[in-house]
Amino acid sequence: MIHIAIVEDSIDAREGFRYLLNLDPDIKVIQAFESAEPLLMQEELLNNIDVILMDIELPGMDGIEATHRIRRAYPDIDILILTIFEEQDKILRAIHAGATGYVLKNSDPTELVSQIKSIREGGSPISPHVARKLLEQMQKSNDQQRTPEDYQLTKREIEICIEIINGYTYREMAEHLNMAGSTAKRHILNVYKKLGVNSKVEFMKKVVDEGLFHIH
Amino acid sequence: MIHIAIVEDSIDAREGFRYLLNLDPDIKVIQAFESAEPLLMQEELLNNIDVILMDIELPGMDGIEATHRIRRAYPDIDILILTIFEEQDKILRAIHAGATGYVLKNSDPTELVSQIKSIREGGSPISPHVARKLLEQMQKSNDQQRTPEDYQLTKREIEICIEIINGYTYREMAEHLNMAGSTAKRHILNVYKKLGVNSKVEFMKKVVDEGLFHIH
DNA sequence: ACGACAATTATCCGTTTAGATGATATAATG
DNA sequence: CATTATATCATCTAAACGGATAATTGTCGT
Numbered sequence: 001m002i003h004i005a006i007v008e009d010s011i012d013a014r015e016g017f018r019y020l021l022n023l024d025p026d027i028k029v030i031q032a033f034e035s036a037e038p039l040l041m042q043e044e045l046l047n048n049i050d051v052i053l054m055d056i057e058l059p060g061m062d063g064i065e066a067t068h069r070i071r072r073a074y075p076d077i078d079i080l081i082l083t084i085f086e087e088q089d090k091i092l093r094a095i096h097a098g099a100t101g102y103v104l105k106n107s108d109p110t111e112l113v114s115q116i117k118s119i120r121e122g123g124s125p126i127s128p129h130v131a132r133k134l135l136e137q138m139q140k141s142n143d144q145q146r147t148p149e150d151y152q153l154t155k156r157e158i159e160i161c162i163e164i165i166n167g168y169t170y171r172e173m174a175e176h177l178n179m180a181g182s183t184a185k186r187h188i189l190n191v192y193k194k195l196g197v198n199s200k201v202e203f204m205k206k207v208v209d210e211g212l213f214h215i216h
Numbered sequence: 217m218i219h220i221a222i223v224e225d226s227i228d229a230r231e232g233f234r235y236l237l238n239l240d241p242d243i244k245v246i247q248a249f250e251s252a253e254p255l256l257m258q259e260e261l262l263n264n265i266d267v268i269l270m271d272i273e274l275p276g277m278d279g280i281e282a283t284h285r286i287r288r289a290y291p292d293i294d295i296l297i298l299t300i301f302e303e304q305d306k307i308l309r310a311i312h313a314g315a316t317g318y319v320l321k322n323s324d325p326t327e328l329v330s331q332i333k334s335i336r337e338g339g340s341p342i343s344p345h346v347a348r349k350l351l352e353q354m355q356k357s358n359d360q361q362r363t364p365e366d367y368q369l370t371k372r373e374i375e376i377c378i379e380i381i382n383g384y385t386y387r388e389m390a391e392h393l394n395m396a397g398s399t400a401k402r403h404i405l406n407v408y409k410k411l412g413v414n415s416k417v418e419f420m421k422k423v424v425d426e427g428l429f430h431i432h
Numbered sequence: 433a434c435g436a437c438a439a440t441t442a443t444c445c446g447t448t449t450a451g452a453t454g455a456t457a458t459a460a461t462g
Numbered sequence: 463c464a465t466t467a468t469a470t471c472a473t474c475t476a477a478a479c480g481g482a483t484a485a486t487t488g489t490c491g492t
Contacts, residue, residue, distance in 0.1 A: 095354050101347070115344075123344025124351050128331075131317070131340035134350065138311050154438060167418040169478060183440055189480070190438095198480075199448095201383045204420040370468065385448065396471050403469085405450070415450075415478090 002120055003049040006032040007039055007066065008082070009058050013105070017053060017082075017112070024113045035059045036066035046074050051116055054099075056083040056090060064090070064097045071098030078119045082112075088133045095134075101125040146210040151194045160187040161213060164200055218336055219265045222248040223255055223282065224298070225274050229321070233269060233298075233328070240329045251275045252282035262290050267332055270315075272299040272306060280306070280313045287314030294335045298328075304349045311350075317341040362426040367410045374429075376403040380416060381429060 004021060006029060008014040018029045030049055033039045035058050039046070052070065056063040067079045078100040083090075086104060094102055100119055103112070104127040115125035126134070148158050156177075163173035163184075174184040197203045207213055220237060222245060224230040234245045246265055249255045251274050255262070268286065272279040283295045294316040299306075302320060310318055316335055319328070320343040331341035342350070364374050372393075379389035379400075390400040413419045423429055 092354075095351055098355060100351070101344075118344040121344075122348060124348035125344050126342055126347045128317075128334040128337075128339025128341050131342045131347065132338060134354075135311055135316070135340050138308075138350075138354075139314060156439065164417065165421065167415060167421055171478085179439085180441055182442055185479080186440075189482095192480085199383060200417050200479080201380065201420060204417060204424070205381070205383060208420075208424050372469065387448090395469085398472055399470050401449080401451095402471080406468095408450085 002027045002051060002116060004029045004051050004053065004116070005039060005045065005049045006053045007034075007036055007058065007063065008032065008053065008055045009034050010055075013055075016109075020109060020112060021116070027113065027116065036061045036063065040066065040069060046070070046077065049077060051100075051119060052077060052079045053082050054079050056081060056085055056094065064093050067094060067099050068097040080116065080119060080125070086127075086129050086133065088137060091130055091133050092137060102130045103127050104130060144210060146212055148212060151212075153191060153194060157187050157191050157194075158213075160184060161191060161203075161207075164188065164203060165207060165213060218243045218267060218332060220245045220267050220269065220332070221255060221261065221265045222269045223250075223252055223274065223279065224248065224269065224271045225250050226271075229271075232325075236325060236328060237332070243329065243332065252277040252279065256282065256285060262286070262293065265293060267316075267335055268293060268295045269298045269332075270295050272297060272301055272310070280309050283310060283315050284313040296332065296335060296341070302343075302345050302349065304353060307346055307349050308353065318346045319343050320346065360426065362428055364428060367428075369407060369410060373403050373407050373410075376400060377407060377419075377423075377429060380404065380419060381423060 004027060006014055006017055008017065011034070014032045014034065018032050021027045021029050031039075031042075031045060036054075037060050039052075040061075054063040054067055058066070063081065063083070067081070070077055070079060079098065080101040080103060081094045081099045082103050082105060084105045085091075091102060101115065101124045103115060103125055107127055118125050148161070153161065159177055160173060163176060168176070170181045170184045170188070174181040177184070192198060192203065195203065195206055197206055220243060222230055222233055224233065227250070230248045230250065234248050237243045237245050247255075247258075247261060252270075253276050255268075256277075270279040270283055274282070279297065279299070283297070286293055286295060295314065296317040296319060297310050297315045298319050298321060300321045301307075307318060317331065317340045319331055319341055323343055334341050364377070369377065375393055376389060379392060384392070386397045386400045386404070390397040393400070408414060408419065411419065411422055413422055
């Protein structure tokens, strides 16, 4: 039996979902809310539900913020975003807030039950248009990735780059790599020329922008 | 009419998909291949198909590499990965290679037609288990994000931080913000104390690591 | 053998930083 | 009212940095 709470400000949608879901013998809608705050205060309820259907636009706290708070306090609850919004911005924020799925309200409502069941089986239902936005986001960030080879950095220069990224001074990196400070500097300046930058900070920026060297 | 090519090494699966898809009046399977290389050489074919169903494990070039090459040369072709693999690694590589969708072979085969049609309508069908892996990936990297507020940076200090990130010197940022260079410095050093760093480079590293300030 | 490049070191110069110290003014807090 | 935090400016020092120039060594390919 899957226990469900609904947070949805439109009474029609709210009661529609409640009715639809209760038709399934494996699902029980415990309570439906028109805003997030009342749900957040029901501690004993939150300890006994499995899935929350969450709208984004709500009076008071929005569904993304609510998702964030609930997931932090009750990591076992799965939250399925159910909304009309398909802006990349909202989608990403919802996912970062910890949403388990993101379904558009214009989807086939009869599929909602199978989507909820799929959540309990370890899946994350995502409407195709939402998924497209996600993929585009992931592909975009990967578009103009560069590598040290693209700039024809030499072995030694690459070592130096890593030292810079780790915040060392000329002297320190020279010690680590067994060379004179002046040599370390020579290499760095060559790297600057090759990358077209003029300082460590610009260098760092370029490294981050282009994903040169995988930091962390 | 949606024109389709299939790349799938198992003859049973290949002919099964071909049969299944040809049942739909809006879909026509132009050709089915058992490996990627023959498809890549059919230039005139590639100029006339809309969607490719692509397996990952193939004799010779794998489906991910094939996806990469096709997408680079024919960006208008949508590629739907259709595979048994649900490892995060393969999923991510396929997406970075430019896949438009990623469906598991154990999905309901009768849904394949609607998934292909959803692609042509700008969607990206993704099996729920695959989507879960994607969301987990996106959420993981977002775990220990910090904000300027977490370090109680003041308005002025935040302005200074942005100047640093943009690579300006004390003097330059002082001009931009209408203050003396010494004041700019004063602020920076305060920021360093609050963040626990000792130089611009360490500052940059922290900003990158913790996602303080959204660069770009 | 020659040239091109990588790697190494050094020196000089002016600028920029980090760090310390001190001072003033204003707003918020207790 | 006293205290604290913020914002402002100045001065000083030592270290680090960016830029230019020059020289030596080894390797690789032509």
